[in-house]
Structures are given as structure tokens and as C-alpha cells.
Amino acid sequence: MSATNYFTRVHGTEGASGGTSAVAPLMASLVALLNQAKQKNKSVSLPESRERSCERYNGWNECHQEHYKGL
């Protein structure tokens, strides 16, 4: 995930920010969306996520459809 060019506002000043600091909450919000899709306040399992790397899919849409099979 991109670690650069995130719009932020801090103390009235706006600008682009980044670093891997930005990637952690971005990934966390993605997990929250996936958890919502599972309709439970529980996490997507980390080992399962690793096993089913989404790199072979055409983006997250295709990936998460595969991921949800059987839920």
C-alpha cells in the first residue's frame, strides 16, 4: 500500500503526509470493512489472509469475493 501523499489536517494546517505510519491505519480500515462483510465483530484471520494473497486477483473486489466463499 502507498506510504506517501496522504491528505491530512493538523492544527489547521493541511498537507500531504505519509510513512508506513499511514499504511497501518489504512490496512486496519480494510480489515474493518472485511470484518463487517463477515457481519461479525471479529477479525479476518491473519494466517488465512497470508495463505490467500490477493496479488493473484484483479484487485480487492475479486479477491474478497473469493475470500468470502463459504462464509
Add this chain to the structure above:
Amino acid sequence: MASNKGQRRLADSSYVALPGSQRELLPNSRPAGSVDPDELTSVTVRVRPQADSGALEKQMQTIYKQPLAERQYLTHEKLREQYGARSEDFDAIEKFAVQHNLVVSHRSAAERSIVLTGKLGDLLNAFHADVHMFHHSSGTYRGRRGEIFIPRQFAGVITGIFGFDTRPKHKSPHHTRGVGSKGPGGTNGLAASEFAKRYNFPTAHNGLKLDGSGQCIGIIELGGGFNHSDLEIFFQEIAVDLPNVTAISVDHAGNNPTRRGSADGEVMLDVEVAGAVAPKANIAVYFAPNKGNGFLDAINAAVHDSDRKPGVISISWGGPEDPAEEQAIQAFHEVFMEAATLGITICVASGDHGTADLDGFHWDGKIHVDHPAVDDLVLACGGTHLASKAVAYQILP
């Protein structure tokens, strides 16, 4: 004088070394004198679980062998009942604490932690350690060398003591440029919601709009704070509903926005990114001091928060792993294991300085991995650069 006292304490035969508590100073530290024995200080004492050693790991492995559709995670209640602290252990530590003029400021069976507060001199009489003040390029800190010694009666009961050493954890640096207030676009960068679109984050599933509803995102912060007025304007400008953001105090820290250049930038970045992508999720920000026991206590509080129940936790803080400090590495790992049995994903920034894991000014010339991102039970989050509107991945130079 304090040093002689320390030597006598370390030689006390009724005390035994706490396994894994060996600690070294930061490289290039210079002595800065004795500690103030009257300084009000807290230490977090971590204790053994009710279950046998290794039982929690077996439990986790059992859960993760189950097919995803059938997976049953532990509830907070079950985890506390089966793997929490024994009350008799806490009771014995409390009794011991009173004898040393210490106050119990927090006790949690689920977290397996009891926080003792009092004068530093009294804490060092209770638990023996070689603690002095030191100068370092990152600032003056209270440093601990060697092992911690605990009363023999607590051997095998106490598994970690945190808080004597106050060296801070680093945050992954982020650089904000810009002087105006004109919203996203151009040199101001893109809203995280725009990144989500470009990465094709899911927006719906089986007719359900995915916006974070019913979810809680926990965010760990070791300083700084957020301004509600800034959040209101930010989310208005990116045309996303203002999320519900709550500040939770750990070890007496709190939401404390101060000034530009402080940790406020980190806090705002975290909240604004998470909120932009999942605006209907509750965002629980756990604030702890950036010293001693704060980091572990904050993660522990978030993982075991049975009220808000975050399903995912974001951590943008860390620092070079210190292989010598086994008790800390083990304690973090155990908390991550507890998170795994609860079904909580932990996302951790991997750091922005490659194998140095420190900026050029602070780097000691050695190779480091970032902790806690290095722990194999968390999702380490590295960074790439999105070069165009199309979904593309490019490794940063």
C-alpha cells in the same frame, strides 16, 4: 550513594533474577547521575497465566486449524477465565506492595497485569534493579542495566516488570508539507478514501454497504492528541461522514494535542486515514505515555477491552528490537497471541528506514528490525508508492 545501595540490593540472597530481564543501555549513552528516589513512578508487573505454559499457544493453533467458516474464537470472558491471572498471585503481590508503601493503580486478570505506583525509591526497594539517569542524543532518560531481581517467593509467578526504564519508542516519521487550508488535491495529497478507491477496497458485499458499521478500530498512540475541530473540517472537506472517535486513557495519559511537530501529527494521520475508509466504525484511540510500561499497557488495554471490542488494532509506533530484552519481547508476543485467540488483527507500521530502522542521526551503524512489527503474530505494514490513478505497486527507493 544510590549506586552503593543498588549494589547491596543486587547482592540480596532472598532475591532471584527475573528471567529475560537483562537490559542494556542505548548505544553511546553517557551517565547523567542518580535517579530521584522521590519521583512518583509506576511499574507494570506481569504474572503467569492460570493455564500451563504453552496452553494458550495450543489454543491459538487449534482455532486457526478450523476452517474459516467454522472458526470459533474465544470470547473475552473465556480468555480471562482460562488464561487470565490467578487472583491469589495478585493478592500476594498486593500484600507485598503495601509493605513497600506502593499503591495498586490498576489490576486486570485479563491483562495479567498489576500496576504499582509509588516513589521510585520504594519501587527499587521492592524490586531490585540498577537504574540511573543517562544522556543520549534522543534525550535524557532513566536507564536500566542488567537484570531485575524479585523476591524469591515470586519466582515463576512474576514474568515481567516494565517501567523502570523510560527510553521512548519511536514513531514512524511522517512529513507534512503545506501551508493552506484548501482541502485535498495537488500538493495537499489525496484523502485515504481516494486510496481505498484506487486499491479497489470492497464497498459492498451481498447488498451490504461496507463502511465499517458495527466495527471498532483500536489505535495505539504514545503521545499527542486529536482536535475535534480539525476532524470536523477534515471530514467535511473529503466529503466523508465524521466518524465517532473516542479517547481512552492508559497509565494516566490522555488526548493531549499540543503543537505542530509533536506526536499530534501521528495521531491525526492515524485517525484521518482510518476514519476516511471506514467512517461508520467506532475509532477507539488508546493513549499511553511514551516511556516505560506505556506501550505494552496500551496494547494490552486495547486487546482486552471487552466493552468496545476492537476487531482490529493499528499501531504506528515501534523501534529497533532489542534481542537482549526477552521479557518485553515475550510479553508483547503473549498479548498478540491473546489477540489472535480473540480474532483481533494487529496492523503495525514496519518503519521507514529500511534495515537501519533509525534515521541517520540516531543510527548506530548496525542492522535492526522494528519491534513490534517483527512479531510473527502481527501484520507488518510496509510502504510503496502509488504512481498513477491505476492500481499500481512500486517499491520505494
